[in-house]
Amino acid sequence: MSKKDYSKQDAKHHLHPFSDNAALARDGVRVMVKGKGIYVYDDEGNEIIDGMAGLWCVNIGYGRKELARVAKKQMDELPFYNTFFKTTHPAVVELSAKLSEVAPANFNHVFYTGSGSESVDTMMRMVRHYWASLGKPSKKIIIGRWNGYHGSTIGGASLGGMKGMHAQGDLPIANVVHIEQPWYYGLAKDGESADDFGIRAANWLEEKINEIGADKIAAFVGEPIQGAGGVIIPPKTYWPRIEEICRKHDILLVADEVICGFGRTGHWFGHQAMGFKPDIITTAKGLSSGYLPIGAVLVSDKVTEGLLAGGEFNHGFTYAGHPVAAAVAQKNLEILQDEGIVDRVHDKIGPYMQKRWHETFSKFKYVDDVRCEGLICGFTLVKDKATRELFPDFGTTGLMCRDIFFKHNLIMRACGDHMVAAPPLVITKKEIDTMLAIAAKCMREFEEKMDKQLAK
Numbered sequence: 001m002s003k004k005d006y007s008k009q010d011a012k013h014h015l016h017p018f019s020d021n022a023a024l025a026r027d028g029v030r031v032m033v034k035g036k037g038i039y040v041y042d043d044e045g046n047e048i049i050d051g052m053a054g055l056w057c058v059n060i061g062y063g064r065k066e067l068a069r070v071a072k073k074q075m076d077e078l079p080f081y082n083t084f085f086k087t088t089h090p091a092v093v094e095l096s097a098k099l100s101e102v103a104p105a106n107f108n109h110v111f112y113t114g115s116g117s118e119s120v121d122t123m124m125r126m127v128r129h130y131w132a133s134l135g136k137p138s139k140k141i142i143i144g145r146w147n148g149y150h151g152s153t154i155g156g157a158s159l160g161g162m163k164g165m166h167a168q169g170d171l172p173i174a175n176v177v178h179i180e181q182p183w184y185y186g187l188a189k190d191g192e193s194a195d196d197f198g199i200r201a202a203n204w205l206e207e208k209i210n211e212i213g214a215d216k217i218a219a220f221v222g223e224p225i226q227g228a229g230g231v232i233i234p235p236k237t238y239w240p241r242i243e244e245i246c247r248k249h250d251i252l253l254v255a256d257e258v259i260c261g262f263g264r265t266g267h268w269f270g271h272q273a274m275g276f277k278p279d280i281i282t283t284a285k286g287l288s289s290g291y292l293p294i295g296a297v298l299v300s301d302k303v304t305e306g307l308l309a310g311g312e313f314n315h316g317f318t319y320a321g322h323p324v325a326a327a328v329a330q331k332n333l334e335i336l337q338d339e340g341i342v343d344r345v346h347d348k349i350g351p352y353m354q355k356r357w358h359e360t361f362s363k364f365k366y367v368d369d370v371r372c373e374g375l376i377c378g379f380t381l382v383k384d385k386a387t388r389e390l391f392p393d394f395g396t397t398g399l400m401c402r403d404i405f406f407k408h409n410l411i412m413r414a415c416g417d418h419m420v421a422a423p424p425l426v427i428t429k430k431e432i433d434t435m436l437a438i439a440a441k442c443m444r445e446f447e448e449k450m451d452k453q454l455a456k
């Protein structure tokens with residue numbers, strides 16, 4: 001098939017995720033063929049800045065041959081074996097030790113999956129099994145947040161707070177409930193400080209607990225920073241208060257670090273940036289930098305003790321701890337460590353991005369709530385900054401803006417009317433300047449287009 005045909009042939013047999021596939025067949029797709037550093041290249045030779053690191057996952061950047069080499073070596077030796085029936089293999093033993101090394105001190109056990117959704121579903125079953133093992137089987141309700149994202153399996157999609165997903169497939173499942181998200185810009189009262197809002201938003205959890213009864217609740221689950229919900233960075237008072245509430249009511253606290261994990265926030269884990277200590281950490285994405293699918297549930301010593309007391313945990317996946325994926329993840333973590341990538345984000349590149357991100361976007365009239373934490377960044381498209389009036393049909397404006405960026409070969413993501421970026425952690429200061437110069441040009445084009453649209 002010639003290179004030009006891929007775009008045409010794609011629609012004949014390929015159904016894309018989170019897509020209107022009829023529209024996609026009409027509009028066509030761009031064919032990505034290569035990656036290097038922060039760049040991806042399409043089959044027309046365009047060099048594209050991947051401001052989203054794929055899907056928030058290519059933390060070490062594209063084209064790292066070391067990962068391909070370890071994948072081939074492992075593939076040649078043992079391309080697959082399972083860990084179900086009293087067997088293991090060197091790659092998963094090594095990775096488990098490495099994860100225990102980079103995780104907080106009280107996290108020394110790992111349960112493997114093939115994706116973030118599978119990590120979340122594993123956690124959902126795990127927390128219920130944990131409480132049953134402790135003789136409290138009624139503690140099975142799991143609390144998430146509206147606009148949170150926890151994957152696309154029936155469990156993960158239920159726990160997530162995306163109402164459009166709930167509408168497809170009769171979700172959420174039983175015993176999953178939600179509280180409002182800690183979106184200061186959109187939900188604060190007039191004149192309310194960020195710190196006061198953070199406490200008030202966290203107290204929504206205690207109100208829900210008091211409504212349901214702590215004796216029925218297994219866990220509270222949240223992304224340290226909501227990613228797909230639009231980079232919602234809570235006030236610094238939020239998470240410490242959430243942890244205080246969970247401890248007071250004996251409810252497990254779960255950090256969904258599928259996006260925030262492995263350096264994204266300038267810390268190994270996002271909960272360290274947000275100032276709380278979870279009982280379970282769900283991960284995927286940056287664990288392998290997306291080079292191969294793998295997820296992992298990091299389990300604290302407290303929860304491990306409960307699980308071990310509970311006999312057989314009747315749960316697991318064929319590819320749990322897959323040898324090639326484990327070997328690639330191991331090399332990925334070694335690169336993050338050996339090249340000091342996480343510390344570099346914290347000490348140098350994160351502060352630089354923070355400065356340049358604000359300089360670039362704050363000046364535009366339809367942009368507000370410009371925000372960054374490490375290398376997860378966002379801003380909100382607003383119709384009127386003075387009144388914080390949003391555009392109608394939340395999301396339509398974001399898509400228009402995103403398409404302007406993509407046309408100029410810069411990939412950023414529209415989450416509703418939030419524009420977000422999460423570039424590979426290896427981005428340089430010069431590349432940040434290049435990226436933001438293109439972004440500024442795109443925003444000028446967006447502003448002109450919006451002026452005309454509003455003038456009609």
Ligand SMILES: Cc1ncc(COP(=O)(O)O)c(CNc2cccc(C(=O)O)c2)c1O
Nearest residue numbers: 055115116117149150151223228256258259
């Ligand atoms: C916090 C969180 N938890 C779980 C998942 C599910 O992971 P898997 O996709 O590997 O099953 C995610 C995934 N997050 C995700 C996945 C795909 C697209 C986008 C987007 O923002 O466009 C975000 C996530 O961000």
